[in-house]
Amino acid sequence: MRKVFRDDHEMFRDQARRFISREITPYLDEWEKNGIVPKEVWLKAGSAGLLCSSISEEYGGPGGDYGHSAVMIEELARVNATAVGFTTHSEIVANYIVAYGSEEQKKKWLPGMVSGEIIGVLGLSEPSIGSDLRSMRTQFRREGEEYIISGQKTFITNGGNADLVVTGGKLDPSDKKLTLICVETDRPGFAKGKLLDKIGLKGQDTAELFFDEVRVPVNNRLGEEGEGFGYLGHQLAWERLIIAIRAAQSIESMMEETIDYVKERQIFGQTVFDFQNTKFKLAEAKSQLAMLRAFVDSCLEKVMAGQLSSDEAAMAKLVGSEMQGKLLDEFVQLHGGYGFMSEYRVSRAWVDARVARIYGGTSEIMKHIISKTL
Numbered sequence: 001m002r003k004v005f006r007d008d009h010e011m012f013r014d015q016a017r018r019f020i021s022r023e024i025t026p027y028l029d030e031w032e033k034n035g036i037v038p039k040e041v042w043l044k045a046g047s048a049g050l051l052c053s054s055i056s057e058e059y060g061g062p063g064g065d066y067g068h069s070a071v072m073i074e075e076l077a078r079v080n081a082t083a084v085g086f087t088t089h090s091e092i093v094a095n096y097i098v099a100y101g102s103e104e105q106k107k108k109w110l111p112g113m114v115s116g117e118i119i120g121v122l123g124l125s126e127p128s129i130g131s132d133l134r135s136m137r138t139q140f141r142r143e144g145e146e147y148i149i150s151g152q153k154t155f156i157t158n159g160g161n162a163d164l165v166v167t168g169g170k171l172d173p174s175d176k177k178l179t180l181i182c183v184e185t186d187r188p189g190f191a192k193g194k195l196l197d198k199i200g201l202k203g204q205d206t207a208e209l210f211f212d213e214v215r216v217p218v219n220n221r222l223g224e225e226g227e228g229f230g231y232l233g234h235q236l237a238w239e240r241l242i243i244a245i246r247a248a249q250s251i252e253s254m255m256e257e258t259i260d261y262v263k264e265r266q267i268f269g270q271t272v273f274d275f276q277n278t279k280f281k282l283a284e285a286k287s288q289l290a291m292l293r294a295f296v297d298s299c300l301e302k303v304m305a306g307q308l309s310s311d312e313a314a315m316a317k318l319v320g321s322e323m324q325g326k327l328l329d330e331f332v333q334l335h336g337g338y339g340f341m342s343e344y345r346v347s348r349a350w351v352d353a354r355v356a357r358i359y360g361g362t363s364e365i366m367k368h369i370i371s372k373t374l
Contacts, residue, residue, distance in 0.1 A: 005135045011052075016075040019048050025079050032205035035195045036160050037084050039119070045086060046116030047333040052090045055098065060111035066238070069252040070245050075258050077249035081348045085158040087246075089113065092239055093120030095178070096166050099222035100231055104183065111162055111252075115131045123153040123183075123209050124232075125168035129153035133232065134176040138169035138211065139358035144333075145218050147181055149189075149211040155359075159207025160195050167211070168228050178228030182220045190212040236361070237313035241299050243360045244313075244320035248296050250353060251289050251327050254346050255282065265336075278334060285327050292323055311373045318366035321356035327352050 009278065023044055031037050039186075045051050053068035055061025069091050076084055077126055094113050097105060098118075112118030129135045138151025150167055156162070165183045170176075183190060193208030223231055259282060262272035269289035272278050299316050302308040328350040357363045 002293075002297055004300050005067055007073070009071050010132040011020060012064070012068050013071045013075060015073050016028075016050055016313065017046070017078075019045065019050060022074055022083065024081050024084060028079075028083075029083060029297050031083070033202075035197075037203060040118075040162055041084075041118060041257045042067060042086075042116035042161070042194045043201075044081075044116070047113060047298040050117055051086060052094045052110070052114045054091075055094055055110055055114055059106050060114045062114075066300065070300055073242055073245050077246045078253045079201075080250070080253070080345050080352065082246060082250075082352055085119075085161075085204055087242060088157045089120045089197060091242060092235070093122050093164070093166055094233060095238070096222060096231070097182070098143045100180070101182075101221070101233065104164040104219065105222070106339040109182070113164075118163045119158055120164045120166065120197040120290060121156050121209075122166040123156055125153060125155045127152060127154050131170070131362055133178065134229065136168055136170060136178060138167065139173060140169045140171050140179055140181060142171065142218070146215050147218060147221065149181065149183065149216065151211050153209040153211075155196070155208050156207055158205060159192060159209055160205030162192065162207075162209070163192075166211060167209075168232070169235070171225060175226075176229075177226035178278050179225050180222040180228040181216060182222055183211070183214060183216055187214050187216065198355075200348075200354055222344070233310070237310050238303055240294070240313040240317035240360050240366075241303055241308065243356050244292075244296050244316035245300065247320035247324035247353070247356060248289065248293050250349055251285070251292070251324055254328055254331050255285050255289065257346060258334050260280070262334055272334065272336075281330055281334065288323055288327065291340060292320055295318065311370050314361070314366040317360060318363055318370070322355075322363060323342060324353045324356055 050072060051063050052061050053072055054066060056234050057063040057196060071256060073087055097109055109118055113120050124133060126136055141148045162185050166180060167183055168178045168180050171179055189212040191210040196206045198206060206333040227374055262278050265272045270333055279364060299308055299312055332350050335344060335346055341347060
């Protein structure tokens with residue numbers, strides 16, 4: 001048993017695992033073909049109390065903590081259901097509203113996010129700017145008690161299903177200060193582009209979003225004008241730890257599947273496991289995973305206590321995502337030709353893992369953050 005989790009966390013794990021086994025795993029292939037997870041699945045997850053784990057009961061949430069959040073992240077990663085966008089909705093978008101929203105905003109949007117009736121997305125990435133959010137081009141113009149929004153966002157997780165967008169932009173194009181505004185997707189001038197065709201995470205509805213003179217009330221602003229970049233920085237440690245948590249669980253699950261496979265697969269009169277190379281590769285993987293898991297759990301303890309630093313989160317994200325890519329590649333190799341077949345989960349996990357070194361800040365950005373502490 002890992003010490004970071006309490007009994008109530010493990011009870012929640014059993015609940016999450018049963019739901020995923022019943023409502024998600026059997027349909028993953030279908031969702032990958034369609035490029036989107038049906039909204040009714042979100043409603044079922046909300047009804048089961050699996051969305052927005054850390055939202056307080058005051059706003060309709062389960063009243064859990066980051067430990068419950070980590071359990072849900074791990075259970076989705078365990079079956080390679082990362083494409084199901086619950087995590088972005090529950091652990092990123094909802095957290096922005098909790099941290100910076102007014103009481104009116106929390107009461108307006110959080111209960112619907114908990115139930116799955118409102119699907120939230122974070123609309124920050126834009127064409128051509130990459131990780132340089134200070135170069136954001138989306139414009140906010142204030143007229144009386146309204147903001148008028150013009151711009152374009154891309155690579156938006158849950159973009160096809162989106163009901164509420166927490167988006168960023170500038171009031172002064174010549175300034176680097178960002179402001180965050182919540183935009184309901186039924187407002188005139190808002191449009192969703194076609195779902196983007198990706199090499200991995202194919203079941204995730206990633207889309208472009210367009211704002212053509214979209215009017216929203218000033219009350220939709222999240223926090224204060226010009227403070228958006230600081231808000232983003234405060235939330236990034238948890239967002240990056242999410243990627244590390246997911247990576248550790250993915251490695252563990254795919255290692256278990258690989259061990260089962262190589263112990264059954266016969267070649268040259270013996271199992272693949274009987275070869276020394278196989279045993280050595282898996283021994284290395286188990287050792288590296290143990291080290292990663294220890295550090296990630298330590299970071300999880302710190303985030304639960306409100307003590308996780310940005311450089312620790314960057315290290316966890318960097319090492320976790322890089323190790324995930326390396327070890328899943330080894331596991332594919334141990335599967336031989338079958339590792340390249342989509343029917344084997346390891347092949348899909350390998351492809352899906354590639355983006356972990358890009359989103360949430362690239363590995364190069366993580367190294368830059370860490371180097372500041374040297």
